[in-house]
Amino acid sequence: MNHRAGYLYLAGLVSFVAPTGIQTVLFPWLVVVLLQETPERLGLAQMSLQAPIMFLIIAGGILADRFNRAHILSICHLLAAVPPLVLSVVIAREGLSYGHLIAYGISIGLLTAFVQPARDGMLSEIAGTGLQRAVTLVMGLSFGGQLIGFVAGGLADSVGPVFLLQLQAVIIASGAFVLYPLSRVTEQKEKPHRLVAQDTGFWIGLRLVRESFVMRPVTLFVFLMSFMYGGAYAVLVPLMARDVFAGGAEELAQCFIAFVLGTVTMTLILVSRPEIKRPMNAMLHGLVVGGACLVFGSLASDLIWFLVAIFAWGMCGTIPMSMSRSIIQSAAPGDYRARVLAVYSLANLGGMPLGAAYWGFIAGYWGPQETMWIVAGTMASIVLLYRGLRARQGPPELQSSTG
DSSP states (O other): OOOHHHHHHHHHHHHHHHHHHHHHHHHHHIIIIOOOOOHHHHHHHHHHHHHHHHHHHHHHHHHHHHHHHHHHHHHEEEEEEHHHHHHHHHHHOOOOOOHHHHHHHHHHHHHHHHHHHHHHHHHHHHHHHHHHHHHHHHHHHHHHHHHHHHHTTTTHHHOOOOHHHHHHHHHHHHHHHHHGGGTTTTOOOOSOOOHHHHHHHHHHHHHHHHHHHTTTHHHHHHHHHIIIIIIIHHHHHHHIEEEEEEEOHHHHHHHHHHHHHHHHHHHHHHHHSSSOOOOHHHHHHHHHHHHHHHHHHHHHHHHHHHHHHHHHHHHHHHHHHOOOOOOOHHHHHHGGGHHHHHHHHHHHHHHHHHHHHHHHHHHHHHHHHHHHHHHHHHHHHHHHHHHHHHHHOOOOOOOOOOO
């Protein structure tokens, strides 16, 4: 790895994930604490952050393959500083409305759809032969940057949202100046072919997934996982913090920190142990135990026990996501692996915004604690349905995993 380029890349990464961590806490806090909105409107607000990514990430990948990725990242970082700055002015003038938050969510989601593919594509150029070590380092810094952002977001009750939004804008804008020098390191040139020609690769990947007895159910499973885990996480955690534990930004930040620490813990466990021989079984077990964690969390009478449940839920959610990616990597034809992974990523991204809207409406009718039981029951039903279908028609599952 070119050390100077590597340091610049990592600094640019932190300048994006740390403000995202602030936003993860601050955005739902603005919706449910400051505006005291309903669960339904929280679900739609969280959907506004994620839905643009689902619709535009393929276009973002095409753009990243055609133009200099450092230029794309620099421009997106500068543009991403505008929504929090505008929102801080609106709040300072005491004019914040639900519509402002929806506009903020859509604009941030649009920009994230172009940042993510450009950043991922640049990593392999900078890392060279040290890609595995670089990926591990990127994961560690991503988690660390998120946690720092969570802690900062948890100060919203004491320092106020205006300061945090301005801090978010300054940090993310600084990334533009850090990343721009990398344009001399990344060598890709503008390519004359049309975007449509590139886009056909996605449809090839979709056809391969649809026709594969292994990849089709796993990809559907990933979508459902994103729908239930991601959607429920985005909506039920803020509602539990507000409605059950009478908490504010600090309690909300603690919940998000507990979940991420759970994912980090399980990631370390999976990396350190031998490969799992039956990854599909591990996925199903993770889903069932994750549902049990939700039931336990819904019964918690004290925040500390809810945090324990959220930590365990994060651990359980990591297992199916890790195993599913390993199965897809193993089953995809070598020449088409990137296209198949694009379909996998879209399934992973697509479930969360739909799940956020859906579980928001369910929580508005039943309440957050009862909705956690419904999510857990849905997870158990999916496992039973899969087991029944496999018993009738399925060949043996893929027997190895790279974990």
